[in-house]
Amino acid sequence: SQQGEEDPQALSIQEGENATMNCSYKTSINNLQWYRQNSGRGLVHLILIRSNEREKHSGRLRVTLDTSKKSSSLLITASRAADTASYFCATARNTGTASKLTFGTGTRLQVTL
Amino acid sequence: EAGVAQSPRYKIIEKRQSVAFWCNPISGHATLYWYQQILGQGPKLLIQFQNNGVVDDSQLPKDRFSAERLKGVDSTLKIQPAKLEDSAVYLCASSLMWGQETQYFGPGTRLLVL
Numbered sequence: 001s002q003q004g005e006e007d008p009q010a011l012s013i014q015e016g017e018n019a020t021m022n023c024s025y026k027t028s029i030n031n032l033q034w035y036r037q038n039s040g041r042g043l044v045h046l047i048l049i050r051s052n053e054r055e056k057h058s059g060r061l062r063v064t065l066d067t068s069k070k071s072s073s074l075l076i077t078a079s080r081a082a083d084t085a086s087y088f089c090a091t092a093r094n095t096g097t098a099s100k101l102t103f104g105t106g107t108r109l110q111v112t113l
Numbered sequence: 114e115a116g117v118a119q120s121p122r123y124k125i126i127e128k129r130q131s132v133a134f135w136c137n138p139i140s141g142h143a144t145l146y147w148y149q150q151i152l153g154q155g156p157k158l159l160i161q162f163q164n165n166g167v168v169d170d171s172q173l174p175k176d177r178f179s180a181e182r183l184k185g186v187d188s189t190l191k192i193q194p195a196k197l198e199d200s201a202v203y204l205c206a207s208s209l210m211w212g213q214e215t216q217y218f219g220p221g222t223r224l225l226v227l
Contacts, residue, residue, distance in 0.1 A: 031214055042117070042204060042218035043156070088155050092214055099144075099208075100169060101216060103155030 023089030117219035131193040138207030148204040
């Protein structure tokens with residue numbers, strides 16, 4: 001089952017603008033991760049935020065996590081055409097000997113020139 | 114460092130046929146995952162190996178899907194017999210160990226069942 005629901009499902013912006021994607025989830029987590037998937041390719045890990053963190057930065061990426069609201073957001077600043085891809089949030093839960101990632105439904109980002 | 118390798122990249126079969134996918138994880142990665150990604154959805158975990166042992170196969174349709182990871186390195190995922198709804202991209206990922214949060218994904222195998 002899909003743990004995360006992402007919003008919006010699709011987003012179209014112009015190069016140089018900022019893009020914000022939101023993710024909501026249902027159960028307790030150890031951490032939340034964001035991945036990018038270019039068309040026809042595998043997923044690439046972008047950033048991880050732990051359950052006791054509220055904000056994290058990596059280059060042009062900023063992630064926030066609100067565990068009380070069970071939600072996260074990914075901000076991409078000064079977007080580029082190369083940022084065009086699908087973005088997925090994934091929640092991680094450690095259960096005994098397994099660490100399980102559950103992915104959301106994804107946001108398709110289109111950055112135009 | 115070489116990434117996760119998968120083959121074949123594409124496969125077209127008819128329903129009720131069998132198919133197998135192969136994955137070679139990043140060298141030294143103890144944990145290996147198989148995901149199914151249906152068009153328009155996020156990946157869904159099918160099975161997770163720690164070395165050559167299964168630690169989670171709760172979402173694997175065991176009546177038709179099987180997977181093995183002999184010697185704790187390469188892995189194969191098999192579907193027998195295939196159904197139309199098995200059309201999807203099958204992604205393999207690996208991580209250094211369980212609890213090491215970052216997973217590294219291969220390019221996937223795109224399966225079309227006619």
